[in-house]
Amino acid sequence: MFGSLVVFFPTRHEGGVVHIRHKGKEWSFDPAAITAAQESPSIAFIALKSDAEREITVVNSGYCVTITYNLYFDGSDTSATPQIGVDEGEALHKCLSTLLDNTELLPDGGYLGFGLRYMYPITTNSTSYSLFEVINSLKGSDAVIKRVLDQLDLSPELKIIYEVEDDDDDCSPLQVMLDSEASFPEEQSDMSLKEALSEYGTIILSEEIHWVTPLTSFSRITSQYVTYGNEASLQYAYGDICLVVEIPVTGKRLKGKRGGRKSEDS
Known part of the structure; x- marks a missing residue:
């Protein structure tokens, strides 16, 4: 697309x-x-x-x-389609390998995040299935990143990142990671959005994630939820789709464990 x-x-x-x-x-x-x-x-x-x-x-x-x-472009004649991202993939492979060898990077383990550079159609009434479709049809640099992560045996997944206000900090929003929009709580009673989301997803602290490429809002999901105060009120929250990989603690990030670069034919 x-x-x-x-x-x-x-x-x-x-x-x-x-x-x-x-x-x-x-x-x-x-x-x-x-x-x-x-x-x-x-x-x-x-x-x-x-x-x-x-x-x-x-x-x-x-x-x-x-x-x-x-x-979409007409895909009837793909014989002249160039192999995109080969050089970029080699450079990224080397860069990520070096990054993972850095003992100061997320020493207690955490996540590497990759913001998507392209917009993808997301079906909010069936987001789990839609995310599965999207991860297998990434484009351009997004596809290059996924391919390299697969080669490094890092098991990339598409996640939805919501930013919510921290009840204990008026300045810094928290990021909450969900597997699908279907996990988003549809209503809240006496809980804050942070508390409601934490029951369904993973709260990510800033020191637990390293954004290799910045989080973007090109593929954004709008989620509705109902709050109850003096009267019911419809509210909106916005989640951004990104690629995420979970990495272990420094001691387990060994090249032998990650494996070498896989051949393009495998």
Whole structure:
């Protein structure tokens, strides 16, 4: 998938503004205002590259009806497709091997995190299955990273990272790692979001994870949950998909344990 096309139907609504960020630039696209300004019913549409970050604001009233098309290159003739990332993979393999040999890196064990560089279609009503599909169809540099991690026997997995406020620290948010969006708690009673998430996922402290490539929001999941105070309230939390590998304590990170580079034919 190299991009997506989103078509907005001329239904009356407020909100649903699309904010786009790409290579340090930002744009806003308001389909409600565009369709309302037309003399006759008209659609609005926007096309985005797969590495463009997008965020859609909440629809405050009415209904926002859309169709999203995932855009792919024609794969009927793959004979001229180049082998992508061979040199990059060799360099990354060497770099990660050196990194894992560093006894000062996560001496008590922890996680290596890799933010995704491309956007992938995520089906939130069946995220576990969708994540399984995505990890087997990564693109470009994301695919190179996974291939190298497999060669190092590091068992990469796709995880969802949510950032939540720390009840004990007003400044630093906590990162909570879930296996799937289905694990996200749908409602809270007297617990904070941090407490609710900790029952379903893993709270990661900053000293327990090393981000080799920064966490991105290109493939973001919006999760809904209900809080109860004086009255029920619908809230939203945002989780970002990333590649994660768990690494053991320093003493167990031996080259013989990790194995050498696997052949491309294996």
